[in-house]
Every structure is written in structure tokens, then in C-alpha cells.
Amino acid sequence: MNFFRRQRYLVDFTLSSLLRRKGKNLGLLLVYTLIVFMLASVMLFTHGLKQEIGKVLQASPEIILQRMEAGRHALISDAYLEKTGELRGVTERRGRLWGYFYDPAVKANYTMMVAEERNLLGTEVIIGNAIARTRGIGPGDYITFRSHDGETYSFIVKGLLDSGTEMFSADLILMSARAWRATFGVAEGWYTDIVLSVSNPREVANIAQKLSRRMPDTRPILKQELLRTYDAIFSWRQGILFVLLAGAIMAFVIFAWDKASGLSAEERREIGILKSIGWETSDVLQMKFWEGAILSLLAFLCGYLLAYLHVFYASATLFEPVLKGWAVLYPAFRLTPVVDGLQLATLFFFSVFPYTVATIIPIWQVAVTDPDAVMR
Amino acid sequence: MHRITLAEVTKVFNQNRPNEYPAIRGISMTIEPGRVTCVKGASGSGKSTLLSLIGCLSRPTAGRIHLGERMISGLPERFLTAIRRHTFGFIFQQFNLIGGLSVVENVVLPAYPLAPDYRTLMDSAQELLARFDLAHKAESQVQWLSGGEAQRTGICRALINDPEILIADEPTANLDSRLSLAFMDQIAQLRHTGKTVLISSHDPLLFDSPVVDSVIELRDGQLLEE
Amino acid sequence: MRKSGSFLLLIALLFGLFLISLLDTAGAVPEAEERLMHTRALVTALGLTDPALFTEARYTRHLSQADLHSAFQDHPMALEHFPSGSLILPPQVGSGE
Numbered sequence: 001m002n003f004f005r006r007q008r009y010l011v012d013f014t015l016s017s018l019l020r021r022k023g024k025n026l027g028l029l030l031v032y033t034l035i036v037f038m039l040a041s042v043m044l045f046t047h048g049l050k051q052e053i054g055k056v057l058q059a060s061p062e063i064i065l066q067r068m069e070a071g072r073h074a075l076i077s078d079a080y081l082e083k084t085g086e087l088r089g090v091t092e093r094r095g096r097l098w099g100y101f102y103d104p105a106v107k108a109n110y111t112m113m114v115a116e117e118r119n120l121l122g123t124e125v126i127i128g129n130a131i132a133r134t135r136g137i138g139p140g141d142y143i144t145f146r147s148h149d150g151e152t153y154s155f156i157v158k159g160l161l162d163s164g165t166e167m168f169s170a171d172l173i174l175m176s177a178r179a180w181r182a183t184f185g186v187a188e189g190w191y192t193d194i195v196l197s198v199s200n201p202r203e204v205a206n207i208a209q210k211l212s213r214r215m216p217d218t219r220p221i222l223k224q225e226l227l228r229t230y231d232a233i234f235s236w237r238q239g240i241l242f243v244l245l246a247g248a249i250m251a252f253v254i255f256a257w258d259k260a261s262g263l264s265a266e267e268r269r270e271i272g273i274l275k276s277i278g279w280e281t282s283d284v285l286q287m288k289f290w291e292g293a294i295l296s297l298l299a300f301l302c303g304y305l306l307a308y309l310h311v312f313y314a315s316a317t318l319f320e321p322v323l324k325g326w327a328v329l330y331p332a333f334r335l336t337p338v339v340d341g342l343q344l345a346t347l348f349f350f351s352v353f354p355y356t357v358a359t360i361i362p363i364w365q366v367a368v369t370d371p372d373a374v375m376r
Numbered sequence: 377m378h379r380i381t382l383a384e385v386t387k388v389f390n391q392n393r394p395n396e397y398p399a400i401r402g403i404s405m406t407i408e409p410g411r412v413t414c415v416k417g418a419s420g421s422g423k424s425t426l427l428s429l430i431g432c433l434s435r436p437t438a439g440r441i442h443l444g445e446r447m448i449s450g451l452p453e454r455f456l457t458a459i460r461r462h463t464f465g466f467i468f469q470q471f472n473l474i475g476g477l478s479v480v481e482n483v484v485l486p487a488y489p490l491a492p493d494y495r496t497l498m499d500s501a502q503e504l505l506a507r508f509d510l511a512h513k514a515e516s517q518v519q520w521l522s523g524g525e526a527q528r529t530g531i532c533r534a535l536i537n538d539p540e541i542l543i544a545d546e547p548t549a550n551l552d553s554r555l556s557l558a559f560m561d562q563i564a565q566l567r568h569t570g571k572t573v574l575i576s577s578h579d580p581l582l583f584d585s586p587v588v589d590s591v592i593e594l595r596d597g598q599l600l601e602e
Numbered sequence: 603m604r605k606s607g608s609f610l611l612l613i614a615l616l617f618g619l620f621l622i623s624l625l626d627t628a629g630a631v632p633e634a635e636e637r638l639m640h641t642r643a644l645v646t647a648l649g650l651t652d653p654a655l656f657t658e659a660r661y662t663r664h665l666s667q668a669d670l671h672s673a674f675q676d677h678p679m680a681l682e683h684f685p686s687g688s689l690i691l692p693p694q695v696g697s698g699e
Contacts, residue, residue: 006491011606020476059642164637195649278461301616327658336634
């Protein structure tokens with residue numbers, strides 16, 4: 001009980017002491033909060049993206065079969081589709097029709113896909129939200145494309161893709177197979193690639209091997225690889241930014257250490273006074289601990305909370321320019337709030353611990369000296 | 377109530393170094409409880425050193441100091457601090473208040489490590505401030521106080537833990553005659569309440585004052601025989 | 603009020619908000635589940651393989667499908683598109699063979 005009462009008195013003193021230089025200490029707190037904010041934002045954002053993408057891509061097809069010609073991705077024919085049917089374990093197979101379309105009007109790349117199940121007429125398209133936003137069009141409007149042979153085709157926008165799916169659908173244009181083949185000049189019986197469903201996930205590697213053997217000019221892409229690629233991408237990028245921002249924290253800590261070790265005569269005198277009026281070395285050190293802890297604790301809590309709001313409720317707007325780069329189309333998406341406990345604990349540790357220690361250690365020497373120096 | 381006894385106390389600064397300096401040499405004396413004792417001497421005579429040794433602010437190089445029956449000169453820091461907290465109150469020449477903090481915050485500082493009940497502590501502080509005519513200045517920051525007010529704040533601070541022995545090192549060096557006399561009045565009051573007071577000064581206003589019971593003279597770190 | 607009292611109140615408030623944020627990660631599930639469900643349905647129907655995060659070029663758009671003839675695809679310094687090229691690894695080669 002006495003211990004808590006004493007700590008509370010020490011906090012009283014530390015707060016009074018910090019408030020003596022309100023401007024400077026507030027500035028310090030602000031900068032430190034900003035650093036924690038950036039670190040926490042990166043941490044939450046990349047982890048959130050990784051989780052979201054991972055969960056969604058679980059629904060991807062097990063195998064995508066691409067045909068290669070002179071090392072390049074080429075169209076794949078019906079004959080290959082037939083051959084895949086011969087393999088046991090393949091429950092579904094279909095040819096996919098999709099391609100890239102460059103729209104010079106907005107300098108953007110669209111992904112044009114065929115979606116048979118939507119039963120679109122030859123003149124109808126369904127577009128993704130980013131396209132709608134960039135071109136300023138909506139359902140009922142017209143959109144025109146120049147086909148492979150220079151013809152101009154006009155389509156009416158039947159609808160937009162669900163905004164909840166934007167992360168994956170922002171730049172899609174769905175059309176009928178006939179319209180697609182006319183636009184790109186791809187003849188019947190040819191597809192962009194083949195999509196296979198496999199019931200038993202353990203069989204996938206086997207089937208992929210058989211496919212490569214039977215059709216040596218093809219390249220099977222497995223869902224497992226897909227998932228691993230995206231997992232690795234976000235971990236890697238997160239690591240780089242983490243190191244950069246952790247460097248910023250370290251710089252801050254070094255600054256704090258420097259400040260604390262270059263004790264002015266004023267500060268020495270004050271510690272001497274405290275000791276002469278009855279404070280023990282341990283009291284002085286505990287008080288200094290609170291000086292570091294108060295600041296870093298506030299910085300951590302404020303920085304983390306702001307980062308949480310930024311990432312999950314403001315769609316990480318500060319990161320948009322970084323991710324978007326030169327792209328014209330960018331999905332507007334909401335991430336599901338999710339946090340990795342271990343990362344959070346690490347963030348807490350690195351925000352609070354080094355700074356607090358940096359405030360105490362350098363004054364150890366002074367705190368231990370005999371108080372009679374004050375008498376002089 | 378404890379008597380303070382010194383036996384052959386010596387204090388040497390910077391021992392075994394070229395600038396070795398013996399501030400106190402072989403002093404033996406007794407300070408009677410409940411009395412006002414004044415240590416007089418020129419500057420450099422070792423008054424401050426003597427007071428800091430008695431007040432457990434430093435340890436002697438040789439010799440023994442007893443507080444009542446207990447020897448305090450050889451104690452480790454932890455015990456020394458405990459004794460200092462409960463037994464001694466200090467008043468400094470330079471006031472030694474913590475700037476930027478208010479009067480009442482300065483006054484209660486010595487009590488913080490002892491962690492008494494908050495309300496009790498604040499009541500004691502207010503009572504002390506009232507006694508020394510500082511109640512209206514309780515929330516003022518100490519750097520804006522006049523010399524007299526600062527000294528009185530120092531006195532209140534020295535009394536917050538209700539110590540039995542008060543030690544004042546050149547308390548009136550920064551005060552004019554009027555305030556010096558006022559200070560001695562306050563000392564008289566404290567003696568009246570049974571406190572032991574030890575003052576060091578080279579000001580005749582103090583060592584010749586009727587309030588002082590006994591005078592000890594130091595020269596070059598040694599006692600001058602009466 | 604004592605300074606430490608106000609401070610403790612502030613910390614308690616911030617910590618309370620912190621706990622709420624932790625609970626939020628558990629509580630946001632139903633709405634998120636619906637959104638995820640729709641997206642997964644679209645992904646299955648169309649056979650999608652990549653999120654539409656990097657739309658500036660074809661080999662950044664479909665990272666998993668990118669073919670091998672574009673310049674510096676396998677090179678660690680795949681920087682031809684900034685910033686995606688510096689933010690993402692080139693596709694992993696030689697898998698599934």
C-alpha cells in the first residue's frame with residue numbers, strides 16, 4: 001500500500017517537473033506519438049491485408065494452366081481442355097477468357113473477363129467501381145472500346161460490381177464471350193488459360209506433375225503457391241518498413257539518452273536537493289523511471305489508437321499514395337479489423353522500454369552521489 | 377530527544393589525490409538536545425562540512441558520531457537516509473527550492489518517500505504555511521518569492537516531517553537585518569516547541585542573539601577552546 | 603484534483619479505448635464475414651487469382667500469373683514500375699515442376 005502511495009507521489013512530482021517545460025515536452029510527446037503511429041499503421045495494415053487476401057484467395061481455383069510459346073504466355077486450345085479431362089481427381093474444368101485492355105482516355109489498364117453465369121447480352125458490361133469512378137460513369141451509361149481490328153464497339157453498363165468486393169474487382173469489366181472474342185480477336189476454341197478444380201488438396205501436386213508431363217508446353221500455377229507468394233510479399237515489405245521506422249525509434253532513444261546524460265548543472269543541483277531533503281537514490285531513480293514511462297506510455301497508447309482508427313476506419317488513406325503509385329485505378333476497401341498479439345506486444349516493448357531505460361541509466365551516477373555537494 | 381556526540385571526527389576531501397584537503401580535523405563536541413547551538417567561524421573554517429556530517433549528509437573520514445546511543449557515522453546509505461528523514465530538517469543558505477514548482481509542492485517534497493496519507497500531509501502543510509505567514513502564497517511558484525518568503529518556505533519544508541533536530545547552514549546570508557531578526561524569532565518559537573536547533577553563521581546578529589544557548593567556534597577545521 | 607489523479611484518469615481512459623479496440627477485432631466479424639463471402643463467391647465464379655491492388659501494368663496486376671519475358675522479372679532489382687516494383691518481390695519461379 002505504501003509502495004503505491006509513494007509511486008503516486010513520485011508521479012505527482014514528475015508531472016509537475018514535466019509541466020515546467022510544457023512546450024518542449026509536448027513537442028517530444030507529439031513526435032514520439034507520430035513515430036509509434038507510423039509503425040503501428042504499417043504493422044496493422046500489412047497484417048490486415050495479408051489476412052484478408054489470404055482468406056479470399058482460399059476460394060481461388062486449385063490449378064490454373066497456362067500455355068507457353070517461346071517462353072511467353074500464349075492462348076490455349078480446346079484440345080488441351082479435353083486432355084485435362086482425362087486426369088482423375090479433376091472435378092471441374094473450364095477455359096477462362098480474360099485479358100488486359102489499355103484505355104488511352106484515362107491511361108488505365110482494365111482487366112476484361114468473361115463471366116458466362118451473368119448471362120450478359122453482347123452489348124452489356126458489368127464494371128468494377130474504380131472504373132466507374134475514374135470514368136465517371138454508372139449503370140445506364142455507355143462505354144466504348146477500340147477492338148483489335150480498329151472497330152469501335154459500344155457497350156451499355158448494366159451494373160457495377162459489389163463494392164464489398166472492390167479489392168478484387170475494382171478494375172474488372174465483365175462481358176459475354178462473344179463480345180470478348182470480338183474485341184480481342186480471339187477465335188472460338190481458344191482460351192486465355194484453363195481453370196481446374198481438384199477435390200483432394202493433397203492430390204494437387206501430383207496432378208500438376210502429370211499435367212506438365214502430358215502437356216510439356218504448359219505451366220501449372222497452384223493455389224498453394226499463390227497463397228505463399230502473397231504471404232511472403234507482405235511479410236517482406238512489412239519487414240523493410242519496420243526496420244526503417246524502428247530505426248526512427250532508436251534515433252529517438254539515442255537522443256533521449258544524450259539528453260539525459262548531458263545533465264545540466266541545474267538538473268544535478270535538483271537531484272542533490274532532493275537527496276539532501278531525504279530522498280534516497282532509489283526514490284530518485286524511480287522518479288526518473290516515471291519521467292520516461294509517462295511519456296512513452298502516452299505515446300504508445302495514443303499512437304496505437306490513432307493507427308487503429310487510421311487503418312480500419314479511414315482505410316489507411318496515408319498509405320494510399322505509396323500503394324497506388326502510378327496506377328490510375330485503385331480499390332476503395334475496408335479492411336477487417338485484426339491484430340497480431342505478438343506484433344502488438346513487440347511494438348509495446350520497443351516503444352516503452354528503450355526510452356524509459358534511456359532516461360534512467362545516464363543519471364545513475366548523479367543519483368548515487370552523496371548529497372553534501374549541495375551544501376557547497 | 378537525542379544528544380549528538382562527536383568523537384575525533386575528521387573529514388578529508390579528495391583523499392590520496394594531489395588536491396587533498398582536510399576540512400575538519402579531530403573535532404570532539406556535544407550538542408545538547410532542546411537547545412539552540414550556533415557554530416561560528418570565518419568562511420572556509422569547516423562549518424558547512426561539520427553540519428553536513430552531523431546531519432547525515434556525508435560520512436566522516438575518521439572518528440565517530442553518535443545520535444543518542446546510536447552510532448551513525450558508519451551506517452550504510454539506506455539507514456543514513458532513514459535517520460535523516462525522520463530526525464533532521466535542513467535549511468540552506470541558498471534556500472535550495474525546486475524552481476517551477478509551487479510553494480506547497482516544495483514544502484511537502486521531503487514527505488514523498490515516506491508516503492503518508494494525502495489529506496493528513498496536506499493539512500500539515502497548510503498548518504505550517506499558516507504558521508509562517510505563507511498561506512496566501514501556497515500556490516505561487518517559488519522563483520517569484522521574495523528572499524524572506526523563500527527562507528520561510530525552506531523552514532516549512534524542513535519541518536514537514538516533524539523532525540526533532542533542525543540544521544540551518546548560513547540561513548540569513550541572503551537576508552537583510554530585519555529579516556534576519558525575524559528568522560531568529562522563528563527559531564525561538566521552534567525552541568519553545570522543544571526542537572534542537574543547530575545553526576552555522578558568521579553573522580554577529582545570529583551568534584550574539586539571546587535566542588542562542590551556546591556558541592561553538594571553528595577555525596581551520598578545528599574547535600577553538602572557549 | 604491531484605496531478606497524478608488526472609494522469610491516472612487519462613491513462614485509464616486510453617487503456618479502456620485500447621481494450622475496446624482489441625474487442626473490436628473480435629466483434630467486427632459478422633459484417634466482415636458477409637463481405638468476405640461475397641468476395642470469395644466472385645473469386646470462385648470468375649477464377650480470380652490476384653487482388654486489384656497494383657493496376658499500373660499487367661505483370662504487377664496479376665502477380666501470380668505474370669509470364670517470364672518481361673524485363674528483369676527474376677532480377678532482385680525489378681524496379682521498372684515504381685513503387686510496386688520496389689515494394690513487391692518478383693514472382694517465384696520454378697514451382698510445381
